[in-house]
Amino acid sequence: MQGAMRNVGVAMLTLLLSSACTMVQAGSTCSGASCVSRGQLIEQRTSLRLSARDFTKLLSTSATGQQLLQIAGTPRCDIEIKYFRYRTTGGAGEPTVSSAALMVPGGGASCTGPHPLMLYAHGTTTYRNYNIADITQTDPANGDGAGEGIAVAAIYAAQGYIVVASNYAGYSGSPLPYHPYLNGDQQSADVIDSLHAARLVMTLPGHGSRTRENGKLFVTGYSQGGYVALATHRALQAAGIQVTASAPGSGPYALAAMADAMVQGEVDLGSTIFTVLVTTSYQHAYGNLYRQPGDFYEAAYAPGIENLLPSVVPTDTLFAKGKLPATQLFNSQPPAPQFASLTPPSAPPLVPAELTPLFASGFGTSNLVRNAYRLSMLEDQVVNPDGAYPAPTTAMAPAANPAQPLRQAFKRNDLRNWVPRAPVLLCGGHLDPMVFFFNAEIEQVYWKNAHVAQGLTSVLDVDSAPGANDPFAALKTGFAQAKAAVAAHAVQAGATDNGLSAVLQAYHPDIVAPFCMVAARGFFDNF
Structure with missing residues (x-):
């Protein structure tokens, strides 16, 4: 009733x-x-x-x-x-x-x-x-x-x-x-x-x-x-x-810079899934990324891919059935000789050295994205570079006039185009292998260069040592303990890398997430 x-x-x-x-x-x-x-x-x-x-x-x-x-x-x-x-x-x-x-x-x-x-x-x-x-x-x-x-x-x-x-x-x-x-x-x-x-x-x-x-x-x-x-x-x-205030956690705010880094070989964990979701999204919105899916995706994956995600089918099943590669975003053959050093990169900028070994898994012969499409993005990056990646400029803004359609879409959705008038805390962890921490750092520098009010915006790395009078000291200590527990469990299970691989797999979704959520609440409680 x-x-x-x-x-x-x-x-x-x-x-x-x-x-x-x-x-x-x-x-x-x-x-x-x-x-x-x-x-x-x-x-x-x-x-x-x-x-x-x-x-x-x-x-x-x-x-x-x-x-x-x-x-x-x-x-x-x-x-x-x-x-x-x-x-x-x-x-x-x-x-x-x-x-x-x-x-x-x-x-x-x-x-x-x-x-x-x-x-x-x-x-x-x-x-x-x-x-x-x-x-x-x-x-x-x-x-x-x-x-x-x-x-x-x-x-x-x-x-x-x-x-x-x-x-x-x-x-x-x-x-x-x-x-x-x-x-x-x-x-x-x-x-x-x-x-x-x-x-x-x-x-x-x-x-x-x-x-x-x-x-x-x-x-x-x-x-x-x-x-x-x-x-x-x-x-x-x-x-x-x-x-009143906002406290985003581990987001790709500098989206165009994040995309350029990925195309330059810094292939993040989950990249094949993210690529399908974002390409499908922008093709529906703007209609100009490609004439047909086979222009962007390799022939093995192109059929039906525009309707693949989201799905009720688990991603492991999609991988097993060959609908998507689990990790291989790009081909291990460079798209052109001048880009051999980016396939994969050995010393990428703006990310911790601990992440470099991960990038190799983003390359192989069962790759998702066609080399020709990657080449078109790389060539456009040379002519129309992003203001923050790979070489930071004073403005730190997205590329002024990208000509390649997908790079245009990323610029259109980049969040380096406004200045907040209410307090903002950007939270994350510097070892994040899924959404690189440089997104928060780039956004913060962009805001400072755009003359945001002093002290209105801040960046929190939960994976850092507590400082003097640090309001997040207890949170950072708790994070270090949680991270150490994941590593110790992996070592007990036979890991030979001191648990680093296990930590990186769990880092973004399981370790950083709850601590950034609690940090947001603590931040909001001040208002």
Whole structure:
């Protein structure tokens, strides 16, 4: 009965929005009786309610949860998680639907509200049914939303933050047949649309004081979500919406520099997956990367690749069936003699020496990207170099006039084109083999050269020694212990490299992520 009444309430709200959609958001995609408004709420349902005590018990049942308890502290608030769907647009501006989670704290006197509201953006996933609202159902083969969702709930919602976390277009409950991966304009708009829809959910009967906002708006996210978070801060600022502070983690903010580094042979872990996602995204958005997939991809992979990711098929299965190479992005034969030293590079700039041995695995004879396409990007880099990579310039800006279509797309989505007016903390670890730490360093230097207010932006390397009066000293000590534990476990299992390979495999998704999330909360608690 309660569910039926809730659905009737949403239907009535949707009807009202359909007749007066401009009241929801100024970004309406049409007008009049046929109006489809961005941020319009389509449906909502409660996914989970947990008391602080029961949430603590849930966390204590797994090693990951126990680590979260140690890092984030014991939950002090009850949580209610709602799943909702809302209208937004895809990478080409086409109307579509996205879904999101709304996590609401409640319980004792300190959790009754009003609360700060946080926008959270999640990391890269290949699983089409990814749902960050579902924190109790885990499918390790597919990597659903449980792992990141439970961390968001533990670190933020259970500590008093209202959290809105989009699943993004192309994932759970979205009919879009692709995901607009690292499309800064689309992804930030999608997140803002989720905010509008979440606020509609919070006006429905039964929420009371638990969903009252205190006027503070924070933005954070990790990996892909770090990029999305910073793009969202930029979009909110441009729209005149006050951001209290943002704290992106390990994102490819200097996207054009990151792409140039990869093409020059600094092939990051996961590069074959990232390449398919971003190329599919930009081809849908701009339509000019290639005339047919075989212009970019080798013939063994081109058939069907535009519909390959995201998928319900685990990536290990895709690798086993030959749909994708696991690591070999480029051919081991140089695309031209002058680029032999980059195939792979022996002394790449801007990255720690510990990462250099990894790059060789990005080359082979079962490569994903055609040598001719790599050559076109390398030649354009020579003529139109990035301002930060490989040789830093004073401005540190992207290339002024790249001529190659994919490099143009990366520049278009690079975040070196604005200056924040609210505090920003960029968090990461300097040994990151998936999203190189130089992204944060380059973005920070760009902002300083663009005359950002002194002290407004900062960079945190959780994998560094604590300094005098360091507010993150305890966090850095905890990180060092977690990193050492991974290495020690690998050595006990027979590793002969002091556990370095195991550390690098776990570094980005498992070791750095929770510490940057806790750092973001500590940063936000200052406001």
